[in-house]
Amino acid sequence: MYEYFHISAEDLGKDARIPLLKLGDSGEVFYEIAxxxxxxxxENNAAGKHTVFICPVGPVGQYPIFVRLVxxxxxxxxxxxxxxxxxxxxxxxxxVDKSHPLSFRGFMDRTVYTKIDPExxxxxxxxxxxxxxxxxxxxxxxxxxxxxxVAFGGIGINGHLAFNEAQDELTPEQFAELPTRVLTISRxxxxxxxxxxxxxxxxxxxxxxxxxxxxQILSAKKIRLGVFRDWHRAVVRQAxxxxxxxxxxxxxxxxxxxxxxxxxxxxxxxxx
Numbered sequence: 001m002y003e004y005f006h007i008s009a010e011d012l013g014k015d016a017r018i019p020l021l022k023l024g025d026s027g028e029v030f031y032e033i034a035x036x037x038x039x040x041x042x043e044n045n046a047a048g049k050h051t052v053f054i055c056p057v058g059p060v061g062q063y064p065i066f067v068r069l070v071x072x073x074x075x076x077x078x079x080x081x082x083x084x085x086x087x088x089x090x091x092x093x094x095x096v097d098k099s100h101p102l103s104f105r106g107f108m109d110r111t112v113y114t115k116i117d118p119e120x121x122x123x124x125x126x127x128x129x130x131x132x133x134x135x136x137x138x139x140x141x142x143x144x145x146x147x148x149x150v151a152f153g154g155i156g157i158n159g160h161l162a163f164n165e166a167q168d169e170l171t172p173e174q175f176a177e178l179p180t181r182v183l184t185i186s187r188x189x190x191x192x193x194x195x196x197x198x199x200x201x202x203x204x205x206x207x208x209x210x211x212x213x214x215x216q217i218l219s220a221k222k223i224r225l226g227v228f229r230d231w232h233r234a235v236v237r238q239a240x241x242x243x244x245x246x247x248x249x250x251x252x253x254x255x256x257x258x259x260x261x262x263x264x265x266x267x268x269x270x271x272x
Contacts, residue, residue: 004241030061151220159248163211
């Protein structure tokens with residue numbers, strides 16, 4: 001059991017059920033994601049088509065690269081829709097304020113939208129977050145636009161995509177149909193995020209979130225996931241080689257026709 005945890009860095013990717021792109025340092029992973037964003041927008045702009053992305057706040061290293069390339073190459077985002085994966089909520093079920101240090105809305109404003117030349121930036125109405133009071137809006141937007149070009153993201157320590165965490169009582173097929181919704185975040189995810197984002201302050205971490213559903217992620221034309229942390233060494237192996245199950249949500253990506261996990265040299269190392 002769990003033989004895949006013993007796959008060496010050299011053998012990682014062989015017979016994987018999700019294609020893996022192994023790169024060097026984290027900067028290469030972020031550059032690859034940024035170039036996927038830029039190239040997709042350029043191709044769609046040239047063809048007179050709009051671009052729809054599902055965007056994460058984690059990984060985030062692609063955004064400064066993306067901003068620089070957009071400004072340098074004068075790439076218009078006027079026909080782009082960025083649908084963010086999720087947002088933290090207060091205990092009362094409201095978005096945390098944009099000024100909150102963990103706010104994904106605040107992060108996107110500070111790091112992306114205010115850094116792009118206003119002449120190139122899409123209207124605010126095309127920068128979309130799931131709404132705890134109208135979670136169905138995400139699906140309506142996606143259907144109106146004709147689908148998502150690329151769903152970008154990372155993989156959580158328990159295999160979650162966005163905040164779609166394990167539900168062992170569901171079949172993979174049932175889990176794949178989960179919609180955008182409000183959730184209580186598991187303690188293991190809050191702990192992991194507290195280490196990375198809040199200097200270990202677990203009890204100060206938000207307990208609720210609104211997240212895009214697995215249905216929206218898996219229906220994207222392409223899925224691109226970036227992994228680069230020490231604990232991603234085990235996560236990437238379980239995602240790419242493990243049994244497809246609602247216990248480890250990333251395994252459902254094995255069934256997607258155009259998915260890829262982009263791995264740095266650190267995350268490619270053998271876990272033990």
